[in-house]
Amino acid sequence: MTEFVDGWIFGHTLGEGAYGEVKLLLNKSTGEAVAMKMIDLEKHPDARQTVRKETAIHRMLSNPNIVQYFGKRSEPNMEYIFLEYASGGELFDRIEPDVGMSAWEAQKYFRQLISAVEYLHSKGVAHRDLKPENLLLDENDNLKISDFGLATIYRMQGKERCLERRCGTLPYVAPEVLLRPYHAEPADIWSCGIILVALLAGELPWDQSLAECPEYMTWRNGKYMSFTPWRKLDNSSLSLIRNILTHSPSSRCTIQDIKRHRWFVKKFQKAGSIEGYIRPDETDSRQVLEDENLTRFCLSQPELPGIETNTVQINLEERAGFSFSQPAHIEDLLLCTQVQNKFTQPSQQNTFQRLVRRMTRFFVKTELEETVKRLINSLNNESYTCRINDCGTITISSMDRRKMPLVFKANIVEMDGKILVDFRLSKGCGLEFKRRFVKIKSLLEDIILKGPVTWPIAVATECMP
Structure with a gap:
């Protein structure tokens, strides 16, 4: 290491x-x-x-x-x-594409988001890029706002200024930001409303909040109820969202209004039922899109040198070693890093386990080389561009419907004779990445190891560039 x-x-x-x-x-x-x-x-x-x-x-x-x-x-x-270090991973990973999550879970994360945004505004700080990819979770499953690269101070010594910079991630951006100048607080609140839609419905309502976008104009004109995502929502959540996603920032509800709303204060049942939406038509899934001119990409540095996608031999001697600890379910496997023995005594090793919860991974029944072949064949059949390096990392590239890049990586990890395929977003939209993962996983269904079994947590290090 x-x-x-x-x-x-x-x-x-x-x-x-x-x-x-x-x-x-x-x-x-x-x-x-x-x-x-x-x-x-x-x-x-x-x-x-x-x-x-x-x-x-x-x-x-x-x-x-x-x-x-x-x-x-x-x-x-x-x-x-x-x-x-937020070991719970990213919030977008908890959102099931086109479904969302249970109402009690969405309310929990939304309450924490609103609390954090209220604090930011009390300090005169606007985040300006609120989205699920910038919301992390700690080991206790509590939300943490991250990435302040686009943040700015809009109020100092009681004096507030209007903002001019056109920035953010387009589906989350308030309409006034696209027109400029704009007030900071209503713009952040708008982004929180879009996040709430994503939490409850697993999709975003539109590509951009402009007259050129028919989905947005349908919403603005009040003719949206027969369309997704709105038909998935109950009356209480829809009422709150209507108050937040109001075109005019002067008419938009404030954080105090949100905190008094009946959906925000209602106590949802945690166990069993999922309240507030129905499973959508699989044929009606929307693409979650980002604008190159409005957002900083998740990947800008060059990728590691790759080898041809028809070459599947991996140098196992260069791959990281693994050790094992407590059991986990396959779907919830926690991949972590541990200091090698030369740096620590065995009795200290548990101290060094730092767990990351992600749902975009699965075990397979096949051997390493067969797994790589199957995965690459599936990706090629879906018209992805693939590159693989000798550490077993496959970089997968595609374009979304608006011709914007989507890049994610699959790490093929060998652990005690079993193989883990672990996916991670590099560039693009988190929800769209989850949709692609679900499709890729379905193509490999016959080799995926199913069911809750006792499995050790993988303690690993990646190859260093």
Whole structure:
């Protein structure tokens, strides 16, 4: 394993940002884990000012529903930002495409989101890119707002300014942001309303909130009830969403209005039923789209050198080693990183386990090479572009319906004679990635290991570039 500084070592990659990667960093002695955002200034010289602004804002914030900022380290060609490690993964991973989640779960996350946004606004900070991909979950399943790269201060010493920058992720952006200038608070509240639709319905209502978008005009003209996602929602949640997704920012409800709404204060039943929506027609799924001009992509750095997709031999000697601990269900397998024995005593190893919950993975019955062949054949049949490196990572590229890039990766992991296929989004929309994963998984149904069985948690490190 690679040592970053004295006493701290790299773990696996947690994600990929506009200017570089986010990696897990582990303290060899204490087991403390932090997320380290790496910004390559040689590739992105314009990022230095962005980092300075992002860290200055993040340093102001301290809230249980906002990822904590620990500090940064500057080098001539690299900036490192150290953040709280949210081991529960990303909120979008909990959303079932075209279905959503149960009402009690959606309400829990939405309440925490509103609490965090209320705190941000009390500090005069606007996030400006609220979406499920920027909402993380900690080990106790509590929501944490992350990624303050587009955040700004709109109020200082009681004086508020209007904002001019046209930024965000297009389906989540309020209509006034596209016209400019705009007030910060109603724009963030609008994004929260779109997130609530995604939580309850598993889809987004429109591509953009402009007159050119027929789905948006149907909503604005009040002729939406026979269409999805609205027909999935009950009257109470729909009432709240109508108050939030009001075209005029001056008529839009405030955070205080949201907190008083009957859906927000209602106590939903946790066990058993899913309230507030029905399963949609599978033929009526919408594409969740992002605008290249409005959002920073999740991947900007070059991919690792690949080999031809018809070559499936993987250098196992270069792959990371594994050890095992507690049991888990297949669907909820927790992939984590552990310090190798040369860095720690066996009695200390459990301290170093840092778990990441993700649903976009499965075990298979087939051997390593057969698994790679089956996966690549399935991807080729679906017209994906694939590249595989000698660490067993397959990079999968496609375009959505608006010809915007969607890139995700599949890691083929061998563990004690069993194979795990683990998918991670690199670039594009989280819900669209989940839709693609579900389709790919269905194509491999005959080789997927099913049912709750006792399985050790994989303790692994990835190949380092």
